[in-house]
């Protein structure tokens with residue numbers, strides 16, 4: 043039905059400016075400068091799709107300066123008539139009420155209105171404007187996405203615990219639906235244990251495992267998978283509801299669909315990773331340890347981090363956009379962020395976020411190769427800060443020396459040290475650079491937090507290494523990496539320009 047696309051804006055005279063939008067938020071002449079800024083902001087956001095002389099839009103609003111326009115692509119003549127009537131109704135107070143009544147009737151008769159419409163009052167006249175359902179993302183969608191990102195944070199930590207307790211290979215099948223129910227009686231437990239005994243981890247490392255030990259590792263992996271399912275349901279059901287109720291703009295809907303795809307992919311990747319640790323070939327490979335491919339571990343952790351970042355940033359953006367539209371976004375902050383000199387600082391913080399991500403992925407390589415169990419000292423690695431070349435680049439094939447960066451535990455640990463110290467140096471430089479600018483208090487708090495969490499993360503990393511990867515420290519180090527990424531991403535987001543014409 044076309045009414046979804048209908049939108050009206052009127053600028054009647056120099057004194058009165060009326061914007062009749064889907065929510066009727068800005069519906070009278072601007073009463074102060076602040077309000078005017080928001081009106082200007084609105085009027086800039088015009089999708090070219092619906093309007094031949096408009097601008098492109100973040101929110102998909104349709105408006106035209108200096109005229110009243112109803113858009114009805116199906117019926118241009120109706121649009122014109124409505125526009126004329128609205129124009130008259132707004133300019134001639136004598137027959138405002140009647141015209142408005144007729145206008146509403148006509149809108150109803152032509153299916154442009156329904157009961158969800160918003161009402162707008164001007165000079166005591168009630169105007170009814172059809173709801174632009176897809177052009178407004180409700181803040182609740184943003185809070186929901188932040189909640190999901192919190193659940194993802196939790197599953198990353200739980201995933202770390204699953205890996206550190208060596209529980210990840212205990213469930214040897216992938217049954218997305220029936221796997222919800224764990225073994226319920228002793229014969230079912232025996233059966234599960236027997237299945238596990240067919241696989242390399244049991245044969246190579248856990249041949250003396252008891253049933254009660256098995257129950258413990260089974261429970262860890264089961265909890266990890268259940269948490270994943272919970273995220274899936276907690277995402278899909280509300281997303282469908284919000285989609286049906288029209289709570290999301292078209293662009294946010296697209297993003298949510300993309301995130302749903304990434305969420306599904308994350309589950310598939312998880313199983314793909316587990317499968318690498320169940321491979322029969324591991325038994326025949328000399329000196330092999332049954333563990334998952336470190337490449338797949340990096341992919342699984344990397345895609346979890348990206349998913350987390352996507353949910354977190356989209357959530358923050360929706361809430362911020364709502365504040366801008368509602369007029370509750372602080373104007374002084376918008377003014378500070380409009381400073382062109384901040385462009386470099388903005389790029390610098392985006393670069394820092396990328397570096398934190400890269401360092402985290404190199405950390406996943408360390409974890410995947412158990413490379414934290416060698417060179418348990420800092421800053422030295424053996425006799426020197428840099429280990430001997432022969433250890434860093436081992437192997438006879440000169441063409442394959444680059445593989446040391448991914449497969450050689452010494453090189454991988456060294457890289458992680460280098461990347462981590464570079465990250466902390468860059469964070470410190472960012473913090474020092476930030477002192478040059480007048481920044482909003484929230485941004486200042488975030489940049490201070492980034493420095494604090496960065497120092498903590500490096501301390502945790504060094505402690506994890508020195509104490510030979512004890513579970514609590516390793517877990518705190520893993521959680522620390524996501525906390526650091528969160529603070530940097532929040533900083534990047536808080537630094538975004540506010541699209542209000544000042």
Ligand code: HEM
Pocket residue numbers: 202205206343398401402403404405406407408409410412413414415420458459462463465466496499500501502503504505506507511516519520523526
């Ligand atoms: C900005 C700083 C750092 C970041 C973002 C970072 C990130 C990470 C991440 C994401 C992991 C993978 C955790 C997992 O999958 O369980 C990891 C593992 C590890 N990191 Fe770091 N790290 C940093 C600094 C350091 C430093 C300075 C050291 C010590 C020199 C260090 C030593 C380790 C060790 C030993 C592991 C393996 C732990 C395990 O096996 O569970 N990290 N790091």
